Amino acid sequence: MRRSAWLRSLRWRLLAATFVAVAVAVVMAGWVLSGLFSEHVTRQFTVALTAELDQVTARFELDAQGRPSLDPAVLSDPRWTRPYSGLYWQVDQIGGAAPRRGVLRSRSLWDAELQAPADQLADGGVHVHEVAGPGGATLLLVERTVRIAAGGTGAWRLLVAADRHETSQAIERFNGMLALSLTALLGLLLLAATAQVAVGLAPLKALQQALAAVREGREQRLHGRFPLEVQPLVDDFNSVLERNAEVVARARTQAGNLAHAIKTPLAAMAQAAGSARQHPDELVALPRLVAEQVEVARRHVHWHLARSRAAAAQGVPGMRAEVAPIVAGLVRVMSRVHGERGLRLETEAVPPGLAFAGETQDLQEMLGNLLDNACKWARSTVRMSATAAQAAGAPRLRVVIEDDGPGIAENQQAQALVRGSRLDETTPGSGLGLAIVHELCGLYGGELSLSRGELGGLKAALLLPMAASMEVQ
Incomplete structure (x- = not known):
């Protein structure tokens, strides 16, 4: 364990690498300098002997x-x-x-x-x-x-x-002084490297203290001045802390909203049960009232779970949902659900690789609600297309669903997106379909627009974030 900790220590790894590099450099420098000095002394000695040889030759x-x-x-x-x-x-x-x-x-x-x-x-x-x-x-x-x-x-x-005795002694003296000098230089370089590593790693100590302050609850984010190489890490970590705080806040809000939403159905069932005990003749209507209130509670739970899932998935990198299989599956389901009406479901070919940057269930929820709403109101035809588009300088997934039904008047389109609002009480539904799509779309930073389509009925256009690897035409 102690050896493993030494190997994992950034300080010791830097010092070891510096020591090896400096030691090799000093040894190589000593070897080269010693060789150069020896060669120089020998060459000078040879020159002096050659001069003596010239003198002997002349005489x-x-x-x-x-x-x-x-x-x-x-x-x-x-x-x-x-x-x-x-x-x-x-x-x-x-x-x-x-x-x-x-x-x-x-x-x-x-x-x-x-x-x-x-x-x-x-x-x-x-x-x-x-x-x-x-x-x-x-x-x-x-x-x-x-x-x-x-x-x-x-x-x-x-x-x-x-x-050669004197020259050999001179070379030995030089090599001795050179060894002492290089040893002293090696020591000074190692001291300098130790100081450099200590100074260089000091910001990590400050970062550790800042993290301890966050862990102990004394701070909500990392504070302090850090080097340029460390600051991006600090910024990313602060972004993660802020996102976690947002997720916790949304979770608390969702829990409170869900508790408030199911409080009314529970109160209604409790009041009906108490009234039935006092008035036995009302027992016949009690099962129906309970079923209605359970359905209301179920719709609210479904609504809040969808919102929580979308809020948690917002901005998470790497999320991808292929559009083509989702569209094909929804068309098969709607063909069976509304098969007795003989509707014609027209779908344009989805480009290969087109994908939604989010949860698969959320895309199914949005497209399923829009497609189901179109099938309910269509007289004979429902048309659906999914393409890549460009909006606000960013690639987007654009899904258009339209029908040949009566449509929605322009002055009522905003009301249709309000949760629980129903423009026609004669058609079965909870009034949550378009509202769920509108809110889920907003959580992903997208847009839902309603207008009159080419078929004469309602045209619903979705703009959603698109996953990478799809070229915009």
Whole structure:
């Protein structure tokens, strides 16, 4: 559990990633700098040895008998004459019938010889080697092949070598200082990274405190100043809190409205029951009154449940109800319900992919009420279409249902949308159909408009939010 908590810690993950990255960078920097310094020191040492080799080459000559000679007195560095001083020269004969090593040597070599590896050198070319010297010392050696004159006694190999001890010590001292410096730099970088992580994660601590205030009921939303990267999260969370508060408020309102709505039928049944006890002759009418009041209560419950479901679904992302199967199912049901009247139900082909951005039950409720109302009043024909439309700059689902019935006068259309209002008491119904459609449509941010249609009767047009993936024509 402790290891799992460490792995889930954003602070430790950032610090670990920073430590690894900084450590790799510092090690790579040390390796590169050490290599560059070593290469630079070796190159300077080689340049100095090559200058000494040039001096030896300039002083080397042959006498009249072709014997080589080199006067040590003309060489400027006193180390040439001090035994095992660390600076040496040597002349080898590599041409002629009998090649010889150490024909001439510096006094500093004493009784030792330079052992240069055998290789082929162009005249005047310089090669550099690392060889073992007197006393097992490591030497850096430069060599050159020269010919005094054509037809002479052959080629001569001039060697100059020096002990690498001082350069190696210089490189070691540099590497030691470099290691200390980079270690100090690594420590400072890690301290800076720790401070950076602490400062960077400080807003999350403030966010945690704000969340605690909301959880404990001291605040209703998140308050405080947050970085630009965190502020969108805070805004979204506040939106969720506001939506939850709205849902709770609507739930309380719906519960109160439902309680108030069924209070009247219950009071009526209680009064009728009490009256029947006092007047036995009224018992015959009691069942009918109870059935009527139960039906009234049922309609109110149905009404409020529909409103609650639509209110809860409003604005919820990802909700989608395909229109085509709902329309086909409603047409089949209405054909059976009103089959004895021989109505003709005309439906235009629904475009593929056309969908409502909301609950399937709510779309069935709205279209079912409009279609049932049209079938009740139609003389022979009901027409229905569903298309994609553009309204207020946004894609919308447009459903039109019309009939060839008597229609509704323009001055009565607003009254028809009032809950419980019935313009014709001779036709069965509760007066809730158009009102339910009107209110559900409003909860989804849609519109319901009534007018006279081409068939001569009522034309009901619904504009509802449309789900994505459908192009508007």
